[in-house]
Amino acid sequence: MSILVDKKTRLLVQGFTGSQATLHSEQSIAYGTNIVGGVTPGKGGQKHLGIPVFNSVHEATEKVEPNASIIFVPAQFCKDSILEAADAGIKLIICITEGVPTLDMLIVKKKIDELGVTLIGPNCPGIITPGEAKLGIMPGSIHSKGSVGVISRSGTLTYEAVKQTTDLGLGQSTCIGIGGDPIPGTSFIDVLKMLEADNQTKAIVMVGEIGGTAEEEAAEYIKDNVSKPVISYIAGQTAPSGKRMGHAGAIIAGGKGTAADKIKKLEECGVHIAENLLQIGTKTKEVLG
Amino acid sequence: MNLHEYQGKELFAKFGLPVSKNSVVTSSDDILSACRDIGGDKWVVKAQAHAGGRGKAGGVKLVNSPEEAIEFANHWLGNRLVTYQTDSNGQLVSSILVEECTDIAKELYLSAVIDRSTQRIVFIGSSEGGVNIEEVAEKTPEKIIYESIDPLTGPLGFQARKISKVLGLDNDQSKQFSKMLPQLTDLFISYDLSLLEINPLVITKGGKLHCLDAKINIDSNAIYRQPEIQAMHDPSQEDPREAEAAKNDLSYVSLDGNIGCMVNGAGLAMGTMDTIKYFGGSPANFLDVGGTATQERVSKAFKLILADPEVKVVLVNIFGGIVRCDLIAEGILAAIEEVGVSIPVVVRLEGNNADIGSDILAKSNASIESLNNLEEASKKAVELSR
Numbered sequence: 001m002s003i004l005v006d007k008k009t010r011l012l013v014q015g016f017t018g019s020q021a022t023l024h025s026e027q028s029i030a031y032g033t034n035i036v037g038g039v040t041p042g043k044g045g046q047k048h049l050g051i052p053v054f055n056s057v058h059e060a061t062e063k064v065e066p067n068a069s070i071i072f073v074p075a076q077f078c079k080d081s082i083l084e085a086a087d088a089g090i091k092l093i094i095c096i097t098e099g100v101p102t103l104d105m106l107i108v109k110k111k112i113d114e115l116g117v118t119l120i121g122p123n124c125p126g127i128i129t130p131g132e133a134k135l136g137i138m139p140g141s142i143h144s145k146g147s148v149g150v151i152s153r154s155g156t157l158t159y160e161a162v163k164q165t166t167d168l169g170l171g172q173s174t175c176i177g178i179g180g181d182p183i184p185g186t187s188f189i190d191v192l193k194m195l196e197a198d199n200q201t202k203a204i205v206m207v208g209e210i211g212g213t214a215e216e217e218a219a220e221y222i223k224d225n226v227s228k229p230v231i232s233y234i235a236g237q238t239a240p241s242g243k244r245m246g247h248a249g250a251i252i253a254g255g256k257g258t259a260a261d262k263i264k265k266l267e268e269c270g271v272h273i274a275e276n277l278l279q280i281g282t283k284t285k286e287v288l289g
Numbered sequence: 290m291n292l293h294e295y296q297g298k299e300l301f302a303k304f305g306l307p308v309s310k311n312s313v314v315t316s317s318d319d320i321l322s323a324c325r326d327i328g329g330d331k332w333v334v335k336a337q338a339h340a341g342g343r344g345k346a347g348g349v350k351l352v353n354s355p356e357e358a359i360e361f362a363n364h365w366l367g368n369r370l371v372t373y374q375t376d377s378n379g380q381l382v383s384s385i386l387v388e389e390c391t392d393i394a395k396e397l398y399l400s401a402v403i404d405r406s407t408q409r410i411v412f413i414g415s416s417e418g419g420v421n422i423e424e425v426a427e428k429t430p431e432k433i434i435y436e437s438i439d440p441l442t443g444p445l446g447f448q449a450r451k452i453s454k455v456l457g458l459d460n461d462q463s464k465q466f467s468k469m470l471p472q473l474t475d476l477f478i479s480y481d482l483s484l485l486e487i488n489p490l491v492i493t494k495g496g497k498l499h500c501l502d503a504k505i506n507i508d509s510n511a512i513y514r515q516p517e518i519q520a521m522h523d524p525s526q527e528d529p530r531e532a533e534a535a536k537n538d539l540s541y542v543s544l545d546g547n548i549g550c551m552v553n554g555a556g557l558a559m560g561t562m563d564t565i566k567y568f569g570g571s572p573a574n575f576l577d578v579g580g581t582a583t584q585e586r587v588s589k590a591f592k593l594i595l596a597d598p599e600v601k602v603v604l605v606n607i608f609g610g611i612v613r614c615d616l617i618a619e620g621i622l623a624a625i626e627e628v629g630v631s632i633p634v635v636v637r638l639e640g641n642n643a644d645i646g647s648d649i650l651a652k653s654n655a656s657i658e659s660l661n662n663l664e665e666a667s668k669k670a671v672e673l674s675r
Contacts, residue, residue, distance in 0.1 A: 075510065076513065076514065099510045100510060101481055101508055101510045101511035101514070102403055102481075102483060102508045102510060102511070103403075103478060103481055103508065103511065104511075105408075106403065106408060106409065106410070106440055107440055109408050110408070110440055110441070137610070138610060139609075139610035139640055139641055141640075141641065142610075142640065152556070153556065154554060154555060154556020154557065155554050155556065155557075155610075156552075156553055156554025156556060156557035156608045156610070157554060157556030157557045157559075157560050158556075159557075159608050159610055159640065160557060160560070160608060160639075160663075163608075163639065163640075180555060180556070182403060182405050183403070183405065183408050207556070209555075209556055209559060210559070212405040212406075213405065213406060214405070217406065233560075235556050235557075235559035235560045235563060236559040236562075236563070237563045237566065238544075238559075238562045238563050238565075238566045238572060239559055239562070239575070240542070240544060242374075243542045243575075244509075244540075244542075245540070245542060245555055245558070245559055245575050246540035246554075246555025246556075246558060246559075246575070246577040247555045247556070248508075248509070248510060249405070250555060250556075250559070255423055256423075259563075275567070276563065276564055276567045277557075277560040277563065277564060277663075278564065278663060278664050
């Protein structure tokens, strides 16, 4: 199995004709992803990368029936693009763009929850089911089909975890970068729930970082609801308080959100801790026996 | 981005919130007229700097004459204010807020933040004001209320009454607060705030609610649509290297170690710092060069790192995903030559074409240690930093 995306995924690309969208669409197509259309308002009727371009998501859904959409539009237009896709009935939306205002996300999150839409991101690398489909900007080559589900708040750190599990012959079921923003569309818990129910997934790697309490909430959830082994690494053990570490959400505020607090809580809830990022793969292998 | 107290109070006044009659001066020559305009025979003078704990550090004073206020201004203007929240360098004071004196009956606490768990704007109120709220939360959590605002309805009357009760307000004050709550919410949303804090919110001896302080942070993702806030930006309050980095679209935070770090991706950058520490070294900075790591960006990153005199070695850790490592290697070499890097550089390349990239680095004349393995690269950097 795997979760959310596979060979049957019919992908729409919003902001399709932009340079980033073009580069990553080419890579996704090369990986075997079925991109059925793109949207760039004003460029409808053209073809880009041999794929039809539409003026709106509604037009695209009517003509090519996508069941997922990936968004590359600039940050100031993301709220509009996400809600356009949701309004057109698309149930899986991935927003790659970084820098979406938090108050925009507050509204977006409420709306997509109402509509039963899964939004991954913003400010994320996307989602990949190795050997099936790649909806994102991650390098396809480091992945291999296997048994580890990967969830992460960071991009390149996810690649690090993925590469290690590939090198050790474990491979991945599905990998999701939920993004580094304070209000992500999908939480650790949402993904844990899906990976727990997925037959292909035998272990879950959860890569967290400083800031907020998402890891603590996930730990509580794992304790009561996840039977599969969870291995976690928390980045930012050496980060100072009060400074935003690149990601909008990665900040220790008022002494809250430290790596030490998160690791303590995760350990209490039975999660296996990779003390260092170098140990994510080996720890997973050790746990799987 | 943060605002000065006087800027925050300007916004408060604009939204109808009760603040003291005040005047901002940038020269002690203007103090006398400021005191006269405000009137009375007592004033509060406050050094303007982005730092908490100004009172304890002597940056706030009650004065009984304009002369005393002038003396205060002469002392602080152009000087740096060091508080428990700043580094040892402190923050530059280039303006003084002169305020009408307020007769305080009681000090309360009120703030609004975006709460990640509930994904809403949450107001936090406490009957204990003027103190560190984290301490109150820890020792007497029953004295704090958290009330979240539904984006659909905005703040409702019953919510204002609920908060009023915890703040210990009487009937009349509760009515005043019911007017304030929507004003504060409007302010929060209009300016894309991430934090709004009034500590203390006071009850005057006349029974009026009054905002004695104003701390405001704005969501940096939303600055582009806040021209009024952009005009309030005070670069003198930022770490010069961090400000320079921000100008070049790099994420940089200076730390106190001696191993300069250049990494692509924020999470991996933190992970690299942790790894250095794990092997007994100490990172000099956090730096995310971004996903593409072009020569131009790498050059700028090297300049930033080398501006720190403590740095003895630079560890470059790049996970080449979409971008090929051989191109990154060439970029690194060109940047090293352009910038004139004279200290050792340890490079770890991983991902797409990493072998070719490492080969290019190994064959160059620059003093580069190229290692594909992060463990070895980190150990090497730590060894060279000793």
